[in-house]
Amino acid sequence: MxxxxxxxxxxxxxxxxxxxxxxxxxxxxxxRYVLNKKHLTEPPPELVVRRFxxxxxxxxxxxxxxxxxxxxxxxxxxxxxxxxxxxxINTNLASPDLVAEFxxxxxxxxxxxxxxxxxxxxxxxxxLPLETYAESFRILRSxxxxxxxxxxxxxxxxxxxREDLAALDALGVEPLRAKVFKGVYDGRxxxxxxxxxxxxxxxxxxxxxxxxxxxxxxxxxxPGESCTAxxxxxxxxxxxxxxxxxxxxxxxxxxxxxxxxxxxxxDGCPAxxxxxxxxxLAYLVDPPTHASAPAxxxxxx
Ligand code: SF4
Numbered sequence: 001m002x003x004x005x006x007x008x009x010x011x012x013x014x015x016x017x018x019x020x021x022x023x024x025x026x027x028x029x030x031x032r033y034v035l036n037k038k039h040l041t042e043p044p045p046e047l048v049v050r051r052f053x054x055x056x057x058x059x060x061x062x063x064x065x066x067x068x069x070x071x072x073x074x075x076x077x078x079x080x081x082x083x084x085x086x087x088x089i090n091t092n093l094a095s096p097d098l099v100a101e102f103x104x105x106x107x108x109x110x111x112x113x114x115x116x117x118x119x120x121x122x123x124x125x126x127x128l129p130l131e132t133y134a135e136s137f138r139i140l141r142s143x144x145x146x147x148x149x150x151x152x153x154x155x156x157x158x159x160x161x162r163e164d165l166a167a168l169d170a171l172g173v174e175p176l177r178a179k180v181f182k183g184v185y186d187g188r189x190x191x192x193x194x195x196x197x198x199x200x201x202x203x204x205x206x207x208x209x210x211x212x213x214x215x216x217x218x219x220x221x222x223p224g225e226s227c228t229a230x231x232x233x234x235x236x237x238x239x240x241x242x243x244x245x246x247x248x249x250x251x252x253x254x255x256x257x258x259x260x261x262x263x264x265x266x267d268g269c270p271a272x273x274x275x276x277x278x279x280x281l282a283y284l285v286d287p288p289t290h291a292s293a294p295a296x297x298x299x300x301x
Pocket of ligand 1: 222227228229244245246247248268269270271274275279280281283284
């Protein structure tokens, strides 16, 4: 661990593609609806690379979707972006050949983090062995990437959680974190819907994932609190539109067409309920002290 300041000035949470080889039941409804259907005309890698370079700032670009590895020209995109910037990737690790190619060619010193989300029900539906996931995970780690497994705590999985974590451990998948499910299952809204017993199970098996406690404690709004989102951190949609964050749709132009303009000052948070707590804890001017960590590392759930 180091307390050195991050080498980047701005952060982008970029939903770069609607392509996905999974169709998770618990995927955010707005994302699930558009997967593999809408806006499948992604910009060429060189355009995006140029737009980021034109900003004249060093950036950390968190890539999620959809499945980032399915962005057409993903290898070229990563090679271009990491010339001057850093990237992080939120992947389902279900494209073993592309992952192996990436591991052989990308520069690990420019990849801040790879979050390898483990969507157990979908892997079983598609008959994708856990061993294949583990092999890709080990390839990335051996090549020097900071990769972490993230198990999505979908309520029906809780009875088998310990067994699944032990199986992953036996396959050499570590570090491993488990993340609360956000959404509705069986008529109950989560993460509020977990029982006390389930909460205990989750907190005992979270690994070093720091966001479960605040999600379970229910502090899901920061009304009026000063936040740098919109000034130094941004959400980019699949069409290049730049928004304040995952929870606040205030617009700042479009990254792809070169009209993006950030706010000059931090502003109060208008969200009634936040969607991605890690962003708030990273970008609030005066965040709560019980948890802090880099943003953009939550699995999509
Ligand atoms: S506190 Fe959270 S929801 Fe509010 S503007 Fe900041 S990042 Fe967005």
